[in-house]
Amino acid sequence: MAAAIDDAKFHAFVGKMLGDLGGAMSVPTVRLGLRLGLFDALADAPATAADLARRAGGLHERYVREWALAQAANGYVDYDPASEQFSLSPEQAMVFHHRDSPVYLAGAFELVAAMIEAEPKVEECFRHGKGVRWGDHAGCLFCATGAFFRPGYVNNIVQAWLPALDGVEAKLHAGARVADVGCGVGFSTLLMAEAYPESSFVGYDFHEPSIDEARRHASEHGLGDRVRFEVATAKHIAEQGFDLITMYDCLHDMGDPRGCAQHMREILTPGGSWMIVEPIAGDAPAQNMNPVGRLYYNASTMICVPTSLDQEVGEGLGAQAGEAKLTEVIRQGGFESVRRAAEGPFNMVLEAR
Numbered sequence: 001m002a003a004a005i006d007d008a009k010f011h012a013f014v015g016k017m018l019g020d021l022g023g024a025m026s027v028p029t030v031r032l033g034l035r036l037g038l039f040d041a042l043a044d045a046p047a048t049a050a051d052l053a054r055r056a057g058g059l060h061e062r063y064v065r066e067w068a069l070a071q072a073a074n075g076y077v078d079y080d081p082a083s084e085q086f087s088l089s090p091e092q093a094m095v096f097h098h099r100d101s102p103v104y105l106a107g108a109f110e111l112v113a114a115m116i117e118a119e120p121k122v123e124e125c126f127r128h129g130k131g132v133r134w135g136d137h138a139g140c141l142f143c144a145t146g147a148f149f150r151p152g153y154v155n156n157i158v159q160a161w162l163p164a165l166d167g168v169e170a171k172l173h174a175g176a177r178v179a180d181v182g183c184g185v186g187f188s189t190l191l192m193a194e195a196y197p198e199s200s201f202v203g204y205d206f207h208e209p210s211i212d213e214a215r216r217h218a219s220e221h222g223l224g225d226r227v228r229f230e231v232a233t234a235k236h237i238a239e240q241g242f243d244l245i246t247m248y249d250c251l252h253d254m255g256d257p258r259g260c261a262q263h264m265r266e267i268l269t270p271g272g273s274w275m276i277v278e279p280i281a282g283d284a285p286a287q288n289m290n291p292v293g294r295l296y297y298n299a300s301t302m303i304c305v306p307t308s309l310d311q312e313v314g315e316g317l318g319a320q321a322g323e324a325k326l327t328e329v330i331r332q333g334g335f336e337s338v339r340r341a342a343e344g345p346f347n348m349v350l351e352a353r
């Protein structure tokens, strides 16, 4: 016989599901609002739907009104029924308007869309156990990923993560050679290059369209030949003699992270440092049953595990591997010391020497 339903638990669970579904259904309308400039237009001043439609460049009022009411129901914009005006609070603007805010979430919504687009490919993986090539996931997974991580990098790499490493900041100010491995579209590389004008930087990634995009970004920054971007798998980077190697949110995506660790040891100078930024996670899955772990486990199922399983070895660390497992992988490369140098709500920063 089926177990009896606990009414209170049942109502609480269905209430949670309603909230979750509302969040899921907000994905397309939020993306429309970001692309059509509706959140930006609201950041200037409160507006009725008609004002907002005009301010956003002459959109159709009926659509804008429904969109604005949806965002008000989401709690993503405020609504004053008396004046029928919509507005963006300072807190909402941090999420939907200010590009350099640590919680600007446009990239997160793009990432969700990319995960949904790649669903049939990942479904097949569950049957055959193989993977999905990074470039085959969805139209622009790589742009979404760059946009998703950028706010965290803008607010942490130079301010907190690099200074937490042993003696690295001084080397960067004096002039160091840096490799940013798995650099994607290059935001991390360019942020470092702008902050340390005496140093030179090479961004490596095995995905050619990402490197093309990184080169395009670099050309907009005018950093000259201090920054280069090259297509290479982490294990086959030919240049050597780097004082610092950085890996931002990518070691767990690699098929052979142990082999990569070994190669990183080989291409570093003897006193060099390797900084590995990875999603924050406890060592036991039970420690990750929280909102951040929830995001990462879902993304990992759809993106990180298929990406790793598509490559040689196919270790499939997953985005919630945890510090103990990562340390073991890194040590296999011949690194004597691995420590957690810094952490934030979304990332941990490991330093290997």
Ligand SMILES: C[S@@+](CC[C@H](N)C(=O)[O-])C[C@H]1O[C@@H](n2cnc3c(N)ncnc32)[C@H](O)[C@@H]1O
Pocket (backbone or CB within 6 Å): 134, 145, 146, 149, 150, 181, 182, 183, 184, 185, 188, 204, 205, 206, 207, 210, 232, 233, 234, 235, 247, 248, 249, 250, 253, 254, 255, 307, 311
């Ligand atoms: C989650 S993305 C992170 C990209 C970038 N570091 C960022 O934070 O925006 C993972 C990146 O690792 C790259 N990647 C995965 N496996 C790789 C490998 N074996 N060698 C080089 N790059 C790899 C992918 O192409 C992708 O750009």
